[in-house]
Structures are given as structure tokens and as C-alpha cells.
Amino acid sequence: MQVFAVHGPGEPVKEIEVPTPELAGKEVIVHITHSGVCHSDVHCQEGHFDLGSAGKLPIAASGVQWPAVFGHEIVGTVVAAGPEATVQPGDTQYIVFPWIGCGKCQACREDRENYCPRGRNLSVGLRGGFAREVWVPDERYLIELGDLDPAWGATLACSGVTSYSAVNKVLPRGEEDVVAVIGAGGVGLMAVAILNALGHQKIAVVDVSDENLEIAKKLGATITFNSKVENPTAGLIEAAGGKIAAAIDFVNNGATASMALGALQKGGQLVSVGLFGGEHTYPTTLLALQVFTIQGNFVGSLPELKAVVELARTHDLPQLPIVELPLSADNINASLEDLAAGKSRGRTVLVAD
Ligand SMILES: [Zn+2]
Numbered sequence: 001m002q003v004f005a006v007h008g009p010g011e012p013v014k015e016i017e018v019p020t021p022e023l024a025g026k027e028v029i030v031h032i033t034h035s036g037v038c039h040s041d042v043h044c045q046e047g048h049f050d051l052g053s054a055g056k057l058p059i060a061a062s063g064v065q066w067p068a069v070f071g072h073e074i075v076g077t078v079v080a081a082g083p084e085a086t087v088q089p090g091d092t093q094y095i096v097f098p099w100i101g102c103g104k105c106q107a108c109r110e111d112r113e114n115y116c117p118r119g120r121n122l123s124v125g126l127r128g129g130f131a132r133e134v135w136v137p138d139e140r141y142l143i144e145l146g147d148l149d150p151a152w153g154a155t156l157a158c159s160g161v162t163s164y165s166a167v168n169k170v171l172p173r174g175e176e177d178v179v180a181v182i183g184a185g186g187v188g189l190m191a192v193a194i195l196n197a198l199g200h201q202k203i204a205v206v207d208v209s210d211e212n213l214e215i216a217k218k219l220g221a222t223i224t225f226n227s228k229v230e231n232p233t234a235g236l237i238e239a240a241g242g243k244i245a246a247a248i249d250f251v252n253n254g255a256t257a258s259m260a261l262g263a264l265q266k267g268g269q270l271v272s273v274g275l276f277g278g279e280h281t282y283p284t285t286l287l288a289l290q291v292f293t294i295q296g297n298f299v300g301s302l303p304e305l306k307a308v309v310e311l312a313r314t315h316d317l318p319q320l321p322i323v324e325l326p327l328s329a330d331n332i333n334a335s336l337e338d339l340a341a342g343k344s345r346g347r348t349v350l351v352a353d
């Protein structure tokens, strides 16, 4: 199999050949037609996540072995299947669920593989989507693409399922309850559209760009707030007409987390999603007195990906501008560099010939 591997932290990808495994059980090999490039691939290539003053979290701690094959937004066709698989090699395109667990622990048995302590995500524990082909340990991780656009379908496996899973954590909520989405970039805007599609009424969107806030309004935001003000917490409460029931923080730095906690009503819920780095301090007594819940969100589960794919089929979810480039080492490297430099507009999806 041809893969585009990174040989160590900070190295560019190079195309190399790795052995094609003999397939057992329900294992499949997927020929990749579309492979999205995500900002977390940049962190992976750099070799660490930024933890603010707590330093850096090396990705080797997550099970990455060099040379590593990153990329986790995969659409492709089955080219080979194990003896027990029911899926047939052919032209049918599938979205590949990448957040694969050990299959044995409590979380995995409950279909919450993204909570598995021994996760083997495609691109971390297992080789990922910067490749011509990818080995997938079970056909159950394939979701039929149907008539969705394949480049956009690939991104549902990451930004789509992340948004859905975060929204899923704060719903259902009463009709008076304001749910705030902080950060109206791609993932945040998707969350706004999902909240709207799931029938939530009061959706507040916070960003520092009026342009992004205008897009959010078109997707269902009922309240918008530009947080480039002296006291963003007070500003958010005022814009929302009172304290808010829940906040989903797609930025998740010290400033946004503090703003969200300050704006929550009693029993409020903060879901932390962004990986921008930072920290917050908050009076622990108030956490108790205000009965707050603070919860992290990282990607999503297989049932959640299936749900967001279904939602994409039945609702008009926003499709971010996607740049399609031929799948090659040069284009992967250029895309990662652009993302790292903040030069990327929308998503880049690599398309195999
Ligand atoms: Zn991603």
C-alpha cells in the first residue's frame, strides 16, 4: 500500500510503500477517493498539542508511532474484504469512521469508542487517510455516502461529528433556554445549523468577526454577539437577554472559557471543544453553588456520525467552501503549511485520481 508518511515531529510527508495486510474477519481495505486535511493534522505533524502554561502534550502519548500516517477524514471504496465481511468490493463510496476503540472495554461495548482509553484512531493508533489505501479493522466503521458530495462527506467524520456530539451533550433544552455557540468558524457554524435542524429555538452565536456572525444568522442564530468589547461576559448576558443555559466553546482559550462560565445561569453547562490552548480559574465554591457542569468534547461516536450523516441527507446543513487538490505528497505538505500559517480558507480535501 502507498502511504504519505511523516517520519518524525515537524517532518514533511513522503510517499512510501508499506506491506498490504492479509485480511481476517470483517477487516476491509478502502481505496481512498477523498481525504480531508484538518487542523489537528498540523498538531500531529508538529508532534504535540499546546496545553498553555502546562506545556505540551506529545502526540506519542496517544500511541503515534513514527513514521506516522495522519489524516482522518476519509471517503473511499472497498477494494478488499475479509472472509467474514458482508460488504463487497465495488464502486460504492463510504465515509470511514476514524475514532476507533479497542472494541473490548466498557466504553467500546457501549458504542462510545471515542471514550476508549486504548483508542486506535485512524491517523493515531492506526494508519490514517494520507494514503492511497487504508486498512480498517471492521466493516462496521463504513457508512454509505449515498448522494452526499464526497469531499464534504469526508469532513463529516471530523468537524461534522464533533459539532453533532457537542450539540448532543446540551440538548434537549427548554424553549426559553439560550444555547451559546462560541466561535463561528467551520465547526461552530455546523453546530448552529445542527441546533437549528434539531429544533432548538434560542441560539446565540459569539465571534469576533461580524462577517462570521452574519453567516451564523443565515444558519439559524437568533442572537449574535461580537465579543471584541471590554467586558464580554456582561455583553453576552445583555445580548442574550439574561444568563444562558449552556455554552459550546469551539475556541476554548482562557478568555472564551471565562466568558462562558461567567454568563451561565444556575445549572448551566459548558462544553469545551476547541484546542486553542489556555486555562481558566473559577471559584470552586461557585461551581458547587451554581450546580455547573463542565464537560469536554472530543470528536464523536459511531452512532453520532451515523446520525449526522442522516441529518445531512435530510436537512440543508452548511457546506463550507472546500478546495479540492489532487492527492500527492506535495499537496498534503502545502495544505498543512497553509493551515499552520492560518492561510487556509475553508477546508482542503485531497482527491485521488
Ligand atoms: Zn479533523
Ligand SMILES: [Zn+2]
Pocket: 101, 102, 103, 104, 105, 106, 107, 108, 113, 116, 117, 118, 119
Ligand atoms: Zn475500548
